[in-house]
Amino acid sequence: MKFALFTGCVAKGATRELMLSTMKSAEGLGIDFVEMKSAACCGAGVVSEKNPLLADALNARTIAIAEEQNLDLVTICSTCQGILKKTECHVDSDPTYKEKVNNVLEEGGHQYAGGKIKIQHFANVLGTEEGLKLLRDKVKRPLTGLKTAAFYGCYVLRPSELSLYEDPDNPTGMEEIFEILGATPVYYESRTKCCGFPIIMMNKDASHDMAGNALIDAIDSGADCVVTGCPLCHLSLDAYQPEIDKMNKKGCSIPILHLPQLVALALGYSPQELGMDKHIISTARLDKILT
């Protein structure tokens, strides 16, 4: 399998362990990722607050680059995934708008065609029949006994018309991956909710409350760790967990993994190779479960 990899900004910045573990997962699975080094930030739904056409032009350019490579595009961030799908929808649904966007791109040598390639999150790739078979064949160290709670990230679920999950209100794609890896999925209500990250600069208390409610829900449901497909969720749930812990009477402490870390652990890589020592909340307790 060969894909154009749209890393997103955060996997190159504050969550470099996501990039590291993605490449290890790809290596272990024999997936060929061609990094899209000239693709711009997706704008995370923030550039579009300033100028919706600008955001769509930048994202149409990104999709056009994958089209030029004739490769399906893979994201490793729920937000990037949802934002790129939104641009695809905006541009595909209005021929006049598509022409306008392509006029902006023309001088840079790119043209958005639309409908030529798929835009998928890494979790969607692994969740296909082919992906699950590949995982099944390559698992070297089943994660037996590890209770994992998925945290999907809003943008891969809503709006549901753009989601790649069959039932975005009750998705099972990540849990199916967990099972193949030998882990035990934990189903809890908050797994499809917001982590609060988008308002962390505007309404910190509400942001931390949202994250805290999700973490407590996962802990109360018996999870050993939360696994997310979105680095922004990871920052909210891991980097700010000490603040969240202080705000909650019950307190909370639970390791947060990126999905590719969990995959690569099952492929036999060590936590150090996957940057798990970089997390704010120690993942050491997971080693004990897995040994």
Add this chain to the structure above:
Amino acid sequence: MITFKIKRYNPEKQAESYFEEFQLDGTDDLTLLDCLNQIKWTLDGSLTYRMSCRSAICGSCAVKANGHAILACQKQASHLVKDNDTITLEPLGNMKPIKDLAVDFKPFWDKVDKVSPYLQPDRKPSEKETKQSPEQFKLIDDASTCIMCGACYSDCNVLEVDDNFLGPAALAKAQRFVQDSRDGKTLARVKELSKSGGIWDCTHCGECVERCPKPAEPFDRIKEIMTVALEQGVTSNNGARHALSFTKSVKSSGSLNENIIPVESVGFFNFKGLFDLLPVGLRMFFKGKNPPILHKSIDDVEDVKRIYMELNE
């Protein structure tokens, strides 16, 4: 046969709510509201819920079905059935239940009132009608379809933790006036809407769009107000500064400079805000998790800059 597991609540008889199950046969062609009526008329006359038009126009019958807000008259019961042929029904979220499935809408309406949901022209209305071009009407068309059912308010992730948030319905209603060409208070409106509890407190969860039974799609309307607020120069708040800093960062390097954006978002002279960033910043630094100090541009960043120039950004 469908089993309806309904949350019952009658504070005059019992302080705690509880679930009660009702079974109905022959529900193939019935909406959920038809089923509620069947239960009330044939099984338990005390079951309480709101309803009126049965045509998805009045917005009265919104309830939570299997954990998510819907209009009971707009969905076929058979489409909602989950495992064991069951549908779980609860009152809307983020509002206090009064009895069974009926909730107290007062906070919802108070927030709609807060956005001054009426035209405030800056000149005396003309004797004749004020014509709207198709382009002008398109800006307010979607928000005008809101039927105030409260489905978006019920499932809003911010309202679950912060009562101060105006919420998606009131903000969608606000957009309808912010972008109405006949209104004369655009600047005053976006200033008010940019305060705490307003547009910048929306967390992008998309629940409101998902639950909205009409094309009002509040999150998209909230973003339209944000764009107007920035155009009008209402930028002295963290949300606006964040949007400007983010957009500037992508312009200069094609990607986010995560070291700069938090600082620019809280403001260089907001010492308390900057001080609040310190713990997480230091924590990440000592774990070697801080974004690289030397921020790297993407390849061909010149093309990104050219796009910005072409769009006057």
